Amino acid sequence: MKVTFSADELAFRDEVRQFFAEAYPADILDKNNRGIPLTRDDMIRSQKALHDKGWAGVNWPVEYGGTGWTPVQKYIFAIEMAEANVPAMVPFGLSMVGPVVYTFGDEAQKERFLPDILASDVWWCQGYSEPGSGSDLASLKTRADLAGDHYIVNGTKTWTTLGQYADWIFILARTNTDVARRQEGISFLLVDMSTPGVSVKPIITIEGDHEVNEVHFENVKVPIGNLVGEEGKGWTYGKVLLQHERANIAGVAESWYRLRKLKEQAGRSVRGAEPLSADRNFMRKLAEVEVELRALEYTELRTLAAVASGKAPGPESSILKIKGTEVQQAIDALYMEAAGYYALPFVQAQYEPDFAGEPVGEGAETQTSLKYFNFRKASIYGGSNEIQKNIISKHVLGL
Ligand SMILES: Cc1cc2nc3c(=O)[nH]c(=O)nc-3n(C[C@H](O)[C@H](O)[C@H](O)COP(=O)(O)OP(=O)(O)OC[C@H]3O[C@@H](n4cnc5c(N)ncnc54)[C@H](O)[C@@H]3O)c2cc1C
Incomplete structure (x- = not known):
């Protein structure tokens, strides 16, 4: 599969890149880069920055204040967001209830709820x-x-x-x-x-x-x-929402970003020791994940192409959910291996603004174990991966 961007798409990519580099709150990026947990206020400020630029409703139709972007623009936006390490948007308003309200709600509900969801005021x-x-x-x-x-x-x-x-x-x-x-x-x-x-x-x-x-x-x-x-009819509306949720869980762009960072880390020598990239076993595992991620990316691109021609994500989003979360968890495990003992201590207090002690571990690496354990959830939420396999066998394979 050949993926090329048009001149307009490349110009759009540059605009997004420039926005994250120059106009997006730098203190939130700094926190995220250092692995410091974000507060409620940080998450709201992050989304408001996107809203001020008109980019909060990534998937929303223009008539409700959405971007009206093509699937390719959305794809580029997701890549640039991940590459800048911008925190993911909280999905419950913008990606879940918002689309349900503008698709199935009445006019009064649209007027009452959609502007506040878009602006992250609620x-x-x-x-x-x-x-x-x-x-x-x-x-x-x-x-x-x-x-x-x-x-x-x-x-x-x-x-x-x-x-x-x-x-x-x-x-x-x-x-x-x-x-x-x-x-x-x-x-x-x-x-x-x-x-x-x-x-x-x-x-x-x-x-x-x-x-x-x-x-x-x-x-x-x-x-x-x-x-x-x-x-x-709530079941029908809820199912539509879940299909969108599952398609979004794959997190391909974030996984590329994390894999690239891991490769950089593996290539560095820490305190004169041989870099991890000299360990063929580790590099083999890393390459295996990379191959899986590339395959997932093309599956996602095929879904994007289908969505571009007007189709809803459908039960195929279960495939993206399973493979996406498997790759995420495989990357978490590689980070654990790479960080070694430094992954072990997670001291919440050292991420508080008034922490006066000596930080434990090497920067964001101390977030490794936190992320590893937190992301055990990925194969469970949005419907467990076992359930996704049932959906694939019934609705995709027709077994
Ligand atoms: C961190 C986290 C955040 C979440 N956030 C939300 C949220 O914001 N809102 C919300 O509503 N829900 C949320 N969920 C809930 C999530 O959707 C459920 O945990 C999930 O659907 C699994 O349900 P369960 O936990 O009851 O497990 P169970 O349904 O009890 O399943 C237990 C195990 O049995 C397996 N299993 C069950 N039935 C079958 C079957 N028929 N075939 C094969 N295997 C089967 C499952 O795969 C699983 O491994 C969240 C879950 C987690 C872990």
């Missing part, structure tokens, strides 16, 4: 999974019972990423139990997190981070106007 989180309902999501038990002009929501959502920062949550809830298929009784609701009865409980993951939460709903009153689309 932080969203995703309320799909429940204790006992992850892979088998259609078994979810959270109920939304109609009472006059409100739904009364009761139930628990779990693994809610960055829910501690969120102003709003979009949920799948059961509005009808008297249906032939479980999926038919599920609706898509938008819930203000400040409504009485909503509470958020942290879940601390293996690397010691607070990234996910449990969100409880106890007799939460949700206006009927916050139902998106038709009652009972």
Whole structure:
């Protein structure tokens, strides 16, 4: 497959490159380069910088304030963003609920929610999974019972990423139990997190981070106007969203960036020792990952070409999800191997602004173990990789 860019596309690439080099907040890049965790405010500032430039709604149609970019421009943008080490956008508003609202919402919802999502003025989180309902999501038990002009929501959502920062949550809830298929009784609701009865409980993951939460709903009153689309159609809307989510999880551009950095690191001699690039076994493993990543990149380009001709990502996005996350985790493992003992100590306090002690390890390498453990999630979230294989066998291979 031959990939070449037109003169216009190259000019666009230069514009994006220049923006990240000159106009994007340098302090956020500096933090990201040094592996310092970003705060809620950093993430919002990052997205607002893109919004000010008109680049927040990468996939959104122009009529709702999106870029209207071609798939190739989006591809170039993703590469340049990764190469500049710009933090990924928080997906819940811009990539998840935004597209659901502009595709299936009514005019009042579009007017009310889309501008704030685009400007990152409102932080969203995703309320799909429940204790006992992850892979088998259609078994979810959270109920939304109609009472006059409100739904009364009761139930628990779990693994809610960055829910501690969120102003709003979009949920799948059961509005009808008297249906032939479980999926038919599920609706898509938008819930203000400040409504009485909503509470958020942290879940601390293996690397010691607070990234996910449990969100409880106890007799939460949700206006009927916050139902998106038709009652009972939430499963269909949720599935569209998941296909977009999966296609985005592949993270090809970020993996190229990380692999290139790893190669540079492997070529350096640390304290007079032989560089890691002299270790043929390590370099063989690195080459294997590179081959996988190149193959994934071309699969993604084929998907882009299909999207360019007007198709939705479809079940093929499951392939991107599996291979993308396998490559990410293989790169994490190589970083662990490369950093050796320096990967071990992760001292959260040294990334705090007022840290007065001696930093442990060599710069961003101390983030290696944090990233390694954190990214065990990649083969689980967005629907586990085993479930993606089921989807491929049924909907792609037709088995
Ligand atoms: C860090 C993290 C962040 C997340 N963020 C969010 C979020 O913001 N919002 C949200 O709604 N959800 C979120 N999730 C939830 C995620 O989507 C679920 O964890 C995932 O769908 C798996 O569900 P489960 O954890 O209940 O595992 P289970 O469904 O209990 O699965 C356990 C194991 O069994 C396997 N398995 C289950 N069924 C089958 C089958 N039929 N065939 C083959 N293998 C099977 C699975 O692959 C898995 O290995 C997040 C998860 C993680 C880890």
